[in-house]
Amino acid sequence: MRATCWHGKRDMRIDDVPDPQILNQRDAIVRITSTAICGSDLHLYNGFIPTVKKGDILGHEFMGEVVELGRDVKNLAIGDRVVVPFPIACGACLACEAKMYSLCENSNPNAWMAEKLMGHSPAGVYGYSHMLGGFAGGQAEYARVPFADVGPLKVPQGMPDEQALFLSDIFPTGYMAAEMCDIAPGDTIAVWGCGPVGQFAIASARMLGATRVIAIDRFDERLAMARDKAGATDTIDYEEQDVPGTLKDLTGGVGPDACIDAVGSEAHAPGLMYAYDRFKQALMLESDRPLALRQAIMACRNGGTVSVIGVYGGFIDKFPMGSFMNRSLTMRTGQCHVHRYMKPLLERIEKGDIDPSFVVTHRMKLDDVADGYAMFANRQDDCVKIVMTP
Amino acid sequence: MEVTRARTGEDRFAGLSQQDDTQVPTDAGDRRSPPRSDAERLARGLGLFSISLGIAEVLAPRFISRLAGGRGDSLTLIRLYGIREIVSGMMIFGQGARPAAAMWSRVAGDALDLATLAAVSSSATTRKRPLAFAAANVLGVTALDVYCAQALSRNRALAPGGAIRMSRSVVVNRTPEALYRFWHDFENFPRFMYHLRDVRATGERTSHWVANGPAGSRVEWDAEITADTPNELIAWRSVEGADVENSGIVQFERRPSGRGTIVRVEIEYRPPGGAAGELVARLFNESPEQQIYDDLHRMKQLIETGEVMRSDAVPGGRGPVRQAVTAGPRGQADTLMRASIRQRDARKER
Secondary structure, eight states, X not given: OEEEEEOSTTOEEEXXXXXOOOOSTTOEEEEEEEEXXXXXXXXXXXXXXTTOOTTOXXXXXXXXXXXXXXXXXXXXXXXXXXXXXXXXXXXXXXXXXXXXXXXXXXXXXXXXXXXXXXXXXXXXXXXXXXXXXXXXXXXXXEEEEXXXXXXXXXXXXXXXXXXXXXXXXXXXXXXXXXXXXXXOTTOEEEEEXXXXXXXXXXXXXXXXXXXXXXXEESOHHHHHHIIIIIOOSEEEETTTSOHHHHHHHHTTTSOOSEEEEOSOTBOOOSSHHHHXXXXXXXXXXXXXXXXXXHHHHHHXXXXXXXXXXSOOOSOOSOOOHHHHHHTTOEEEEOSOOHHHHHHHHHXXXXXXXXXXXXXXXXXXXXGGHHHXXXXXXXXXXXXXXXXXXX | OHHXXXXXXXXXXXXXXXXXXXXXXXXXXTOOOOOOOHHHHHHHHHHHHHHHHHHHHHHOHHHHHHHTTOOSOOHHHXXXXXXXXXXXXXXXXXXXXXXXXXXXXXXHHHHHHHHHHHHHHTOTTSOHHHHHHHHHHHHHHHHHHHHHHHHHHSOTTBOGGGOEEEEEEEEESSOHHHHXXXXXXXXXXXXXXXXXXXXXXXXXXXXXXXXXXXXXXXXXXXXXXXXXETTTEEEEEEOTTOSSEEEEEEEEEEOTTSSSEEEEEEEEEEOTTHHHHHHHHHHHSOOHHHHHHHHHHHHHHHHHHSSOOOOSSOTTSOOOTTTOOOOSSSSHHHHHHHHHHHHHHHHHHO
């Protein structure tokens, strides 16, 4: 089959590789009908994630048709149309029982690698380094789906791929970011980063009752999407405006009730601090640039919540611990426990509360994936989200 | 409470090291800091020596130069070497209980010293007798450094008497009763302990084990149960005449929250051929620590999910890098891996 393979920093290629096979009796093989490039794939593309090897197949947002089933999968049938959650979860361990699916204790056969970096290992993830299991990803014609009796969600007939596809990651991820803010009616939420996850965080914050949602980015088209499609009430262009000052102005000086970091480890910002973080990164003295996170902490109101959904890989510098501690802030974070949110969010799509396809700006063939990565990484052509079909 | 229970296990642990009258640590949580080995004491001595010599080189380079047969010159070089000595010495104290890397840095430093002495030996101004004396001294220290570095680099799990000891625990989402039943059937072991080919029960308390040895060889032994407390612990050891003397203990402890059971395992074996045998084993196998970690995680997967978890890059369901076949271009290596899994599965089904 054809698949998107990582060949090095900023070098993605379509290779001919062997078809995936059933390796466990709870596996399914899915013929992929739609797949997407995730913002977190750009961390792999830019070479920030360790233990990625030449030839690894990337992609963790995909859906398709079940073509092969292991003996023990009873809830799916050949021909079912399914969307697949990006964390791999067994459904039987203590983490899964607590519905913390992205912390599944059994799905990462390379857990020991992640333990070296993080102390303990999270769940295995499709196409996201050997440290997270060495699973082949879904930017391909076919993918093997382990624990197919736990993860994949059947998609109702008649629902187009583009409406269901983002249940695999970015819609639940954005939703969890908003949910972690414990929004009460009347709350003001500020969202750093208006990429696809930021867009869904904004839309979800509105769905959960936030009165005011402030979107922060530097690209006009993303701020426009946040305002016009996702439902942000205010926008801040961080290259033009002073973010902390504007947030104080908008909130009468107290700051937002909760702040969402939907940026993660490769943040940009004008000014000296950005140069400082780039310098530290170049010297390998810090792996992640927490520019948005620092700002979110400093901006949050006393006693407020900082919800971190942007992906971090390793270590950060100049964490404003004094501000965080003295002002009784709460930080909540985690890779999304997608399984928890798929069904309720599917119902919201069916009810017409939201049409997740609003984030799609580009459609292309899988064969053009290299151009897709370059375009997304460089934010060319107002690119927000790329959907590919094999 | 926890500690008491662990100690009880130790008392009943009919391990190889029992004769040695040493502490048998049950896991990191219960472990008292072990007594320092000779190598560790030697390392500390060499560290002090390193720092003292370094200080002398920095403060009195002229004296050191004369001592080594020089004319009291090259003072900057000697001071630099002094700083090197001090850094090496501080590394020894800074690296915790087993400063192997720091000791190897001392060996590298010795090599540099010897090279320097060799380089100046041809100089007409060098006095040969003090030079020979200095070289002899450096050679002596080098020998000590090499010995100590080697001793420290050797398997961390090496127990007194040359036995390899591995211990590890894992939490499994089952009751102690269920886990005790699973572990009591020794025939289950090869399903998650991949170095075992086959275990057969031969009696109420006895079993016959077949394991993979280095380079595709085959080792066998008979084992007997030495302690058995229902739902709490099982201990076993090989009987006389085993190819590889070994013993093990597994203990089950319900977590205080009631959610899941802590399974603590400790396995000890004496590789045939002593240290040389161990070296050979290491060339062909993963480290003992990695092996028991993998074994226990596979056991957890097997019990909780019904199977050992496999991924495209780890189709054997085992973790160590040596077995982790990369995607590739995903060709031959993966195919070989899958073929071997199919063979193993076929073997098991028979």
